[in-house]
Amino acid sequence: MALQTAKNEGAGATNAKGALLKQERALQTRQTVLTAAAEMFAKHGFPAVTVMHVAECAEMTKGAVYFHFANKEALAEAVVDEFYRRLPLIVAPVRDMDLPPLKAVAEVLIRTALAFKEDRVIQAGARLQIERSYIGTELPAPYTTFQAMIEELFSQASEEGVLQSRLSPGSYARVLVAAFFGAQHISWVQCNREDIEDRVREIIEAVIPDRA
DSSP states (O other), X not given: OHHHHHXXXXXXXHHHHHHHHHHHHHHHHHHHHHHHHHHHHHHHOTTTOOHHHHHHHHTSOHHHHHHHOSSHHHHHHHHHHHHHHHHHHXXXXXXXXXXXXXXXXXXXXXXXXXXXXXXXXXXXXXXXHHTGGGOSSOOOOTTHHHHHHHHHHHHHHHHTTOOOXXXXXXXXXXXHHHHHHHHHHHHHHHHTTTTHHHHHHHHHHHHOOOOO
């Protein structure tokens, strides 16, 4: 009886391990599909991309893509969600640097510019926001969390008496965020974001020149 119980417990452990490995493989497959979707959306835009394009980029069957995502809209929604998950991760290390608030704003913008230049998910997320009228699903309001983080830093600067502006911290943040995301878009259209860091440094010098 004890031997049978031990065998049953061993079988349970084996089954649990197999289920865990299966779950890990499923997560890896989903991530591969998401990465391929970001690549396609960033390069070609939502209207031009099909589920087959994503499957071919991921080197999978359409069935494998559909197992994880119901349609192209679900793929776009997942890419945009990942885009907004990554933006705060760019900001987080800056908070740990203990910079003066205006220098922290500048550092956030530079790091975000580099992410736009190098990260396909970031590029795809920005493009999908522009193309949101073509996407038959609800997407988050663009850049609200990012703007709130910038506003928080401007509020800190205002409390410290170093925000020399007639604008409120919220208005200042709206202006700067609009300038930043407009600059990345123009840089993308004109030269595939090769000059995005230069453009963002120009915005910093023009909008927040005193960062002591």
